[in-house]
Amino acid sequence: MSGEEAPTPQQQPEQEKKPDEPPPAAASDAPQQEAAAAGGSSPAAEEKPLSCRALVLTGYGGYDKVKLQVKAQSQPQLQAGEILVRVKACGLNFAELLGRQGLYELLPAPPVTMGMEGSGVIEAVAEDVKDRKVGDRVIVMNRSGMWQEVVVVSANHTFPMPEQMSFEEGAALSINYLTAYMMLFEMANLRPGKSVLIHMAAGGVGIAATQLCRTVQDVTVFGTASASKHETIAQGGVTHPIDYRTKDYVEEIRKISPKGVDIVLDPLGGSDTQKGFSLLKPMGTLIVFGAANCVTGQKKNLLAMAKTWYHQLSLTTLKLMQSNKAVCGFHLGYITEEELLSRTMLKLLELYEQGKIKPCIDSRYHFEEVGLIVFKYKNVKEVLLFGAYMVALKTEPQTPLKLPNA
Numbered sequence: 001m002s003g004e005e006a007p008t009p010q011q012q013p014e015q016e017k018k019p020d021e022p023p024p025a026a027a028s029d030a031p032q033q034e035a036a037a038a039g040g041s042s043p044a045a046e047e048k049p050l051s052c053r054a055l056v057l058t059g060y061g062g063y064d065k066v067k068l069q070v071k072a073q074s075q076p077q078l079q080a081g082e083i084l085v086r087v088k089a090c091g092l093n094f095a096e097l098l099g100r101q102g103l104y105e106l107l108p109a110p111p112v113t114m115g116m117e118g119s120g121v122i123e124a125v126a127e128d129v130k131d132r133k134v135g136d137r138v139i140v141m142n143r144s145g146m147w148q149e150v151v152v153v154s155a156n157h158t159f160p161m162p163e164q165m166s167f168e169e170g171a172a173l174s175i176n177y178l179t180a181y182m183m184l185f186e187m188a189n190l191r192p193g194k195s196v197l198i199h200m201a202a203g204g205v206g207i208a209a210t211q212l213c214r215t216v217q218d219v220t221v222f223g224t225a226s227a228s229k230h231e232t233i234a235q236g237g238v239t240h241p242i243d244y245r246t247k248d249y250v251e252e253i254r255k256i257s258p259k260g261v262d263i264v265l266d267p268l269g270g271s272d273t274q275k276g277f278s279l280l281k282p283m284g285t286l287i288v289f290g291a292a293n294c295v296t297g298q299k300k301n302l303l304a305m306a307k308t309w310y311h312q313l314s315l316t317t318l319k320l321m322q323s324n325k326a327v328c329g330f331h332l333g334y335i336t337e338e339e340l341l342s343r344t345m346l347k348l349l350e351l352y353e354q355g356k357i358k359p360c361i362d363s364r365y366h367f368e369e370v371g372l373i374v375f376k377y378k379n380v381k382e383v384l385l386f387g388a389y390m391v392a393l394k395t396e397p398q399t400p401l402k403l404p405n406a
């Protein structure tokens with residue numbers, strides 16, 4: 001496979017593409033080519049190499065390391081259990097910000113196409129795949145590679161999409177909701193009447209966790225987020241939004257609930273883990289699932305990493321025993337039990353169909369526009385900080401571009 005950089009609007013302004021103009025790639029004849037890959041098709045199609053666009057991480061560092069490339073490859077031969085999917089939308093997760101900085105150990109070394117989740121339409125299936133067929137709309141999970149127009153994946157990593165689910169919703173569901181569901185229900189055993197502290201409450205996992213808390217009676221949710229997002233998260237189910245930028249969230253929680261909370265979901269690390277542990281009621285559960293405090297800008301910040309490491313929670317088992325609290329760690333990327341993942345996904349799809357959960361899509365960008373955003377704002381995180389609960393990187397121009405303050 002070879003990668004060639006695709007023209008982006010900022011590189012060739014004279015060829016600037018309007019948001020709802022069709023993308024230039026090989027999309028129109030690609031389905032025919034890929035059908036050939038799956039088995040029967042015309043010899044003419046077989047001769048042509050398959051080309052598709054992908055967002056490739058070309059090295060660790062800032063946003064300029066993510067490039068739109070056109071990949072040319074020979075027709076993919078499906079192995080047993082595999083399917084070919086035309087990607088319609090894919091999700092951007094915090095792990096990709098970490099991956100770009102070289103801080104996500106599960107992402108293969110660059111050059112690599114990023115993207116852990118997406119949705120699309122099946123264009124071919126291997127002979128032994130019986131429970132998926134051409135034309136099915138599916139959610140796809142993968143370690144990487146989803147920021148690409150066409151992907152070959154294991155059928156086991158796909159889930160049929162409910163009819164009413166949009167491709168963007170399908171792309172935004174798996175990572176956020178699996179993470180939130182497993183933490184709340186498998187680890188913390190959330191029950192009626194409990195209280196939960198959700199940090200980054202306006203983020204993808206935060207919104208998923210809030211919606212899932214609403215499926216249980218009388219759960220009180222404390223949610224930290226920038227003030228501008230409070231109205232949104234309150235509507236979504238956060239009982240007490242707290243602006244952690246201007247207030248001490250520990251004090252704010254103690255004012256409302258002097259004994260603290262039953263469950264803390266901690267994606268921050270460092271001193272916030274210590275604060276979370278201190279806020280737990282007896283029998284409470286702290287779940288550590290991220291280290292966002294290490295991320296302060298575009299590039300790796302060694303000082304922030306050292307500070308986070310230095311202030312991390314340190315406990316002896318004796319102290320833990322005497323505290324009557326539980327400390328857990330969660331990392332979706334290290335869950336290899338496919339049965340557990342499938343069971344949880346099916347449960348989530350059921351909740352979606354019942355209208356109890358719904359991914360919140362803040363912004364959508366076409367592949368070409370990812371470069372444009374970098375160019376225009378210099379800081380993609382700024383764009384995310386406007387309230388990106390999830391960014392769906394669309395591969396087809398179905399929705400007009402919506403840039404904050406554009």
Ligand SMILES: NC(=O)c1ccc[n+]([C@@H]2O[C@H](COP(=O)([O-])OP(=O)(O)OC[C@H]3O[C@@H](n4cnc5c(N)ncnc54)[C@H](OP(=O)(O)O)[C@@H]3O)[C@@H](O)[C@H]2O)c1
Nearest residue numbers: 094179200203204205225226267289290292330331332385
């Ligand atoms: N262990 C796992 O399996 C797993 C899976 C998924 C995610 N995670 C972790 O969960 C956390 C949330 O991920 P997400 O995808 O939900 O995030 P996201 O959607 O990108 O949310 C980002 C929001 O979080 C807030 N924030 C707080 N501190 C931040 C920081 N240092 N850098 C950037 N944003 C910060 C910002 O909102 P405000 O303006 O309101 O502060 C920002 O808009 C991350 O730590 C991620 O690594 C872990």
